[in-house]
Amino acid sequence: MKVTSVLVFLLLGLLASAQQMEVRVDGAVSFDGATFAVTEAGEDFAFGVESESSLWISIDTNDYWDKKVNPNRKWWVEVVREDLTWNDDVRLEIVRTGDGYGQKNNHKVYDGTTYQYIGENSWYFFRGRGIIYDIPIQLRLSGLSVTQGAQDFETNVILTIYDD
Amino acid sequence: MIVFVALGFAVSAQAQWNSGNINVRFSVPEIAIVDIEPELGYIEFSVNAPYIAGGEPVVEHVSSESVWINYTSAIRRNGNRRSINAQISEGTIPDGISFYVEASFASAFGSINQGSPVGRVQITSQPHPIITGIGSCFTGDGVGKGHELKYFLEISDFSQMKSIEDQVFTVLYTITDN
Numbered sequence: 001m002k003v004t005s006v007l008v009f010l011l012l013g014l015l016a017s018a019q020q021m022e023v024r025v026d027g028a029v030s031f032d033g034a035t036f037a038v039t040e041a042g043e044d045f046a047f048g049v050e051s052e053s054s055l056w057i058s059i060d061t062n063d064y065w066d067k068k069v070n071p072n073r074k075w076w077v078e079v080v081r082e083d084l085t086w087n088d089d090v091r092l093e094i095v096r097t098g099d100g101y102g103q104k105n106n107h108k109v110y111d112g113t114t115y116q117y118i119g120e121n122s123w124y125f126f127r128g129r130g131i132i133y134d135i136p137i138q139l140r141l142s143g144l145s146v147t148q149g150a151q152d153f154e155t156n157v158i159l160t161i162y163d164d
Numbered sequence: 165m166i167v168f169v170a171l172g173f174a175v176s177a178q179a180q181w182n183s184g185n186i187n188v189r190f191s192v193p194e195i196a197i198v199d200i201e202p203e204l205g206y207i208e209f210s211v212n213a214p215y216i217a218g219g220e221p222v223v224e225h226v227s228s229e230s231v232w233i234n235y236t237s238a239i240r241r242n243g244n245r246r247s248i249n250a251q252i253s254e255g256t257i258p259d260g261i262s263f264y265v266e267a268s269f270a271s272a273f274g275s276i277n278q279g280s281p282v283g284r285v286q287i288t289s290q291p292h293p294i295i296t297g298i299g300s301c302f303t304g305d306g307v308g309k310g311h312e313l314k315y316f317l318e319i320s321d322f323s324q325m326k327s328i329e330d331q332v333f334t335v336l337y338t339i340t341d342n
Binding site (some may be wrong): 020021022023024025028029031036037038040041042043044055057092139141144145146147148149150151152153154155156157158159160161162163 | 181182183184185186187188189190191192193194195197198199234235236237238239240241243274275276277299300301302303304305306309310
């Protein structure tokens with residue numbers, strides 16, 4: 001009996017260790033090139049530039065047992081910027097514009113519905129429960145000016161999911 | 165011992181995580197545009213007979229509107245600064261007459277890195293810089309923004325002057341890399 005209990009506990013421990021939630025990003029961010037044009041001589045760029053809505057986040061797990069045994073797992077997502085070529089005067093912000101969908105009705109998602117700055121330190125973005133697909137997100141640029149000159153910008157936005 | 169290992173697995177499960185990546189990449193292009201405000205079209209001078217016999221003809225600046233030049237410029241880091249050149253692109257200046265333009269210092273509106281005026285410059289069919297040292301900047305759009313342009317028409321050689329009908333010529337402004 002004692003050995004059986006230990007084995008069951010070990011099995012549960014192994015199952016728990018296999019519950020690897022993952023955040024998956026689909027689509028690509030696109031800032032319309034025409035937005036960086038100036039139509040009237042003497043003007044600067046418009047204040048803010050939104051990306052086209054073609055980015056989705058899915059919260060999923062590849063583990064079969066996790067989907068069956070623990071579909072209500074709680075999690076939260078943090079966001080951080082890792083620059084390759086950037087200008088500190090340029091602000092990049094992110095927002096969640098929808099809830100996505102789940103296979104069951106037990107999924108929930110909270111927060112992240114107002115634009116928030118993506119900095120070089122990881123910061124809370126939104127949280128939820130269960131497996132959710134295609135949560136739409138959007139990015140916004142601001143602080144761009146012709147005074148920064150013609151240049152290329154590149155950064156990686158890292159979304160990290162944590163067990164809650 | 166086995167129990168201890170199982171607990172280890174269970175505890176480590178609380179810290180599991182995974183990341184997704186969004187690559188954000190875009191380019192701000194080089195920009196160079198220039199404009200004259202207001203879009204009035206004409207600056208008018210008249211050359212009249214002298215008031216007294218034996219005197220010099222009188223040059224009168226008929227139009228009194230203030231004319232301003234606006235521009236936006238974005239250059240690459242370490243790229244050449246730009247100039248605005250002026251030239252006669254259509255028509256000709258009558259013989260014996262010289263035509264000049266002078267740009268003021270940039271107005272307080274607008275950004276850093278605006279250009280510096282060269283001073284009074286004679287305008288011919290060849291381009292002459294009137295503002296130099298333009299970096300990545302904007303002047304603001306409209307009258308009172310950028311540099312005010314003042315025009316001067318002078319009799320340079322009275323012996324070549326002839327009585328003519330209205331003479332029209334066009335001044336073209338171009339922003340260029342130095």
